[in-house]
Each structure stands twice: as structure tokens, then as C-alpha cells.
Amino acid sequence: MRYLHTIIALALLATTTQEALSVTFGNVYEKSQIAVVVHKDNPLKELSRAELAKIFLGKRNFWSWGQANDTCDLVEHGLDEQKTSRAIFSQRYLHKDLMILKNYWIKMIFSGKGHPPTRFSDAKEVINFVSGKKNRIGYLPVDKVNSKVKVLKIFDDTK
């Protein structure tokens, strides 16, 4: 027991060094297209990137017509995590890589400020969720979009 912390430290140092050497800075994301979708009765046609980020980060709770918004994430099973729709959406529209986003939600949950969007693993579930109520918003690969939902144009106002 006397040398327990030394043993743990050395073991950790060895694995840390090994992994650190293999890490490259920045992230490589597949260039697939993501569409932001809302209910067909949602009157909006476009949304700024910053507003979209606030909605998906739990900082903007209501639509302009007064109804509370309801968000969802798409994390496809069986994919490399960095290639899921959530990772691509997060990098492109929330300007956060996945690990930063997860840490963000841990802080939000434990400070009582909010909880992450409802999570789905299939684009069909996202479409069913979004098309179910006017206040809902989600995202999915462009090639999965159908006529049950409306695609929002997202413009970047922060450049």
C-alpha cells in the first residue's frame, strides 16, 4: 500500500504517453451534409447559426410564437462516434467537438440548468419526433429528409 500511488502514477504515465503520441490536433469530420428540420407548421424558414446553437445548447427555450422548443439528437448506432450526425452537427453548427459538447452537458445537468436533447439512433425516429409536434426541431443527413418535415435554412451570422 505504501507504494500504491507510485505504481498507479507510473502505469498512468505509460498509457498517457502512448495515447498522447497517437493524437493529432483537431478533428477530421466526414463532409456529409446535415439538414436541420422542423415541423411543417413551424412558420420559420431560416435561422441563424447562433440562434440554432442557443436552441440546441438549452439557452433559448421558446420559439418566437411563445411555445417552448423541444430538441433531439441523432446518434447512429454502429458508426464511428466522430462520424455520427451528432458529431457533424455539433462541429458545424455548435462549434464544439463532441467531447467539449459532452462536458458542456455534464455541467448543465449538474448545475440544474438543463438537460441534453432527446437522443435517437435512427433518422426515421427523428422524422417521427419532429413531425409529431409543432415545437420540435432536429437534424438528420440530407438524404434521409422526406416530406413529413420542413428543412430550415441556416445562415451564419457570426463571421
Place this chain on the structure above:
Amino acid sequence: MFSIVSALLFSMVVPENACGASMDKLLFYGYIDLEYKQTTGNKYDGSGEDDANMKNGAFDQHHFNILMEATVTSEIAAKAHLEFEHGIYPGAGDAAMVLEYAFVEYVKRNGLKFRWGKMLSPWGIYNEIHDSTPAYLSVYPPELFYRSGTKGGFALIPKWITGMTALGGVPTGISHTDIDYIVYIGNGESRVTINENEHDDNQNKAVGCRLQLTDHDEAYQVGISAYYGDKATSRDKLSETHWTTVFHADFNWREGNLRGEYGRSVLGTQTETSWYVQTSWRFGRYTPYLRYQTLNPHEEGNDEDWTIYLAGVNVKVTDYLFYKIEWNEHKRGSNNRDIVTGEPLEYGEFRSALTLLF
């Protein structure tokens, strides 16, 4: 008058069909951790419970915490955080069961929420996630800053406030930044024998606020927290004025983070200051971090400072499992009131923690 206003407010926000939350509107989160701590160096040979005396090393089942969020309507939610600390059983040392917070939240509109109940006082960077170990890199938050009451001084700002808050965020219109604000009123501090969540042993209510400037992508946050209240320090001194100002800054760049806080507090005739700076850089799942923190619990006194140098690594084993390992080097002034006769002024402390989030 107050009761009439309260009744009117309550009647406006309680829905007619508020008859309980269904399970699909009830969320649970939690975490459990196991720590191992050991001090080294020139140690006191007694059997005290202070960290400086943990020369034998010890496992500590520090936290088992449960969070609950019940959505009543889209505007109203009840939130609570229950903590079981140090493997609680009756009469055991620091072991405790604590209601970290339990409040009702009413979202009036974008940028305006109200809360009432018992809350973690919203000040600085860490207090609202005080014991939530998955939410920060180190084993403990900067303890000389957030736990100065156990380091020879007094709490810069009380950990909890029972009362009401208004909070939100509004765009500044300048360079894609928002101002996050939170203002509160509550019972404030009382003698240790008084339950501050039930009674107030002076007439003046405590008030406080935090203003924080943050950019839309959270690349930086800078803010100020302030607290004013009366503290009952003894039966004879029920209203000593307590006034605190805290500044904080947090910067993120690529995989790096730099943060720091400075606090100055005046309680009666005693002035306390504390500050820390911390930096980290993430390499995949591994995040090494360094921290320097210092506390002067009594500026009018002599040689009461406490300083800690820290170096550690946080390993995110999976999304739900974290391992932390760190070394803390403590240096204490000989007049620090936390020191028991014979304890070392300088000592090293190894800490590690395994934390599971669920």
C-alpha cells in the same frame, strides 16, 4: 403584503392540471466516486482526521449523488440534488446526507427564469457544480477558494442560499456576446446551530448577483459576483456585515483552457482574500492540468496564508467513467487557524479518484 404578492405569483404559474409528473417527464442523473488519498512528508504522528494526517493512505467513498428533474409543464420544473457523502452512517466523522439543492424553476420567457427553494449560491465558476466531480478536471474544486471556511478562514460566499433567484441571458449586440445574469435574495448565514434553510437569525436578508459576459461559442467567459448579507457569528454577534466581490475569467483555445478567480471578502473586521489560476490541455482522453491557489484568511493577521501547488491528469476512460490522479503540495503559515498543534506546515498530498457518471 408579501403574502398577497406571493399568492398572486403562485396562482399565475401553477397550472390547473398540475397533479404529478409522469415517468416520461422525470429524469434522473447521478454519480458515484471512490477516492484514494495519502499525505507524505514531515508528518504529525497523531491520529487526527485532518488531511494532513492521512499518512496511512485511505480509500474514501466520497460521493453517491442523485439528481432529479421533474418537468411539470414546459414552463415549470422541479429540480433536486441529493448527496450521500463519505459512506454515511450515523455519527461517522464528516459523513453527511445533504440536499445540495431543491428548487422550482419557472421559465417566463427566453432570457428570464425564476427559481425558488434551496440552491447552490450562484457565484464564480465552480460553486454551482461544487460537488459534481464529473463536471470538472480535478479531484476537488479549488478548495482554498471554495472551501476557505475549512482552511482557516470563512466562506467567501455561503455555499447555499435559500430564497429566490431571477436569471437568464440577453444578447449584448456587440461581437456576438451575451450577458448572463443572476440575482438572488435569501436567508444568508446564521450560527452553526441554526438551520439557514429554515430560520434567519437576523432581520436583514442576504442579496447577491453574478454578471457574466460570454461569447456565443463560449470561447471565453468573464464575470463578477457580489454578495452582501449579515452573518451571525455568535449569540452576541447576530449581525456582522459580510461583503464579498469575486472576479472570474475562463478562456478556451483549441484543446486548452485557462481560468482564474480572485475573491475578496470582509466579515466584520476580518478581511480575507483568495485567488487561483489553472491551465489544462487535452490530448484525446487525457487532460493534464496545473493549478496554483492561495488563501489569506486574515489580512490583518500574520503568517496565516495557505498555498497549494497542484499537478494532475484527468482521464476520460469512457463517456461515463473518469479517472483523476494528482499531486498537491501544501504550504501553510504557522498561524493558520486550521492547524492543530504539531501538524506540519508543509506536506505533500496524493489524490486519485475514480468517478462513474450515470
